[in-house]
Amino acid sequence: MVKDFPQVITIDGPAGAGKSTVARELALRLGVFYLDTGAMYRALTLKAIRSGMNLEDASGLVGLARGTRIRLENHNGGAKVLLDGEDVSDAIRSPEVTNKTFYIARTGGVREIMVGWQREIGARQSIVIEGRDVGTVVFPKATHKFYLDADFEERARRRIKELREKGKQIDEDSLKTELKDRDHKDLTRSIGPLKIADDAVVIDTTHMTVNGTVDEILKHIKNKA
Ligand code: C5P
Numbered sequence: 001m002v003k004d005f006p007q008v009i010t011i012d013g014p015a016g017a018g019k020s021t022v023a024r025e026l027a028l029r030l031g032v033f034y035l036d037t038g039a040m041y042r043a044l045t046l047k048a049i050r051s052g053m054n055l056e057d058a059s060g061l062v063g064l065a066r067g068t069r070i071r072l073e074n075h076n077g078g079a080k081v082l083l084d085g086e087d088v089s090d091a092i093r094s095p096e097v098t099n100k101t102f103y104i105a106r107t108g109g110v111r112e113i114m115v116g117w118q119r120e121i122g123a124r125q126s127i128v129i130e131g132r133d134v135g136t137v138v139f140p141k142a143t144h145k146f147y148l149d150a151d152f153e154e155r156a157r158r159r160i161k162e163l164r165e166k167g168k169q170i171d172e173d174s175l176k177t178e179l180k181d182r183d184h185k186d187l188t189r190s191i192g193p194l195k196i197a198d199d200a201v202v203i204d205t206t207h208m209t210v211n212g213t214v215d216e217i218l219k220h221i222k223n224k225a
Contacts, residue, residue: 007032007126009221010135013148014183014194016155018205019130022148022213027128028077029214035072035121036079037131037138038101040114042092043070043083045101055103062109070117093166099178105132108191115192133192135200144221145200148213154206155179 009032011023020036027034044065053060071082081089091097104110111133118138121127129138135145150158156176163170186194196202201220205213 006122006124007144008122008139008142009128009144009146009217010139010142010197010200011128011130011146011148011217012132012135012194012197012200013130014155014186015179016158017148017150018158018208018210018213019148021210022205022217023128023130024077024079025210025214026217027074029218030126030128032126032128033121034074034079035118035127035129036081037114037118037129037134039072039079039081039092040070040117041101041105042097043081043088044068044110044114045097045104046088046092047083048104049096049100055100058107058109061104061107062113065110065113072121095178098182102182102185102189106185106189106191111137111192132186132194135197136195137192140197144217144224145197146217146220147196147200147202149202149204150206152180152183 009026009030011019013019023036024034044061047068048055048061048064051064053064055061069082069084073080073082079089080087081092115138118129118134122129122139131138135142135147156172156179159179160170160172160175163175203213203216208216
């Protein structure tokens with residue numbers, strides 16, 4: 001199904017649409033590399049917070065990105081994020097990082113660097129890549145493009161469940177407000193906004209399971225092969 005040359009399968013969509021779980025499972029089933037681009041933006045945000053940088057300083061952020069090594073590794077269906085050699089897989093999921101990543105994501109110079117790293121990874125091997133702009137900007141000629149969506153209430157429910165399973169205390173109303181705010185910022189930024197690529201297959205996962213969504217994606221891939 002995945003041929004000899006590097007093939008790219010892109011999955012875009014808003015937070016909570018099921019991208020990460022679906023992309024991870026899909027990559028596992030196809031035996032290809034899983035690339036979480038959000039993890040890259042999060043990792044750089046973590047570094048900027050730790051170094052006490054002014055997050056409004058675009059050129060400072062670009063300089064920070066240039067001097068940073070972000071490595072993503074796949075391990076038995078899971079993914080590890082290394083920031084300058086340190087495992088930050090858990091640290092990048094904190095609410096502070098989640099709410100401050102937009103500073104990094106709206107900075108054009110940083111996006112250029114991130115996109116360069118993502119293209120390099122996709123040139124070496126077949127990948128399932130997920131994010132906001134991966135089918136529109138990063139790999140506009142990708143072999144297969146998908147856009148996952150779900151009702152707002154369902155996306156919020158999934159986020160709450162995920163965080164509670166990790167033992168976090170959640171205030172449902174503030175989580176919903178933050179999710180809405182993140183949607184708005186992702187949809188309206190001038191560079192690399194969340195958008196449906198013209199040639200993407202749109203899947204509404206509101207009433208679908210992870211395996212059901214992966215099966216649906218595989219059906220589309222098979223039909224197009
Ligand atoms: O996918 P995840 O929710 O981990 O992404 C965190 C944030 O990183 C998003 O809200 C978005 O602002 C940013 N992002 C981005 N472009 C991508 C992936 C993520 O701007 N390709």
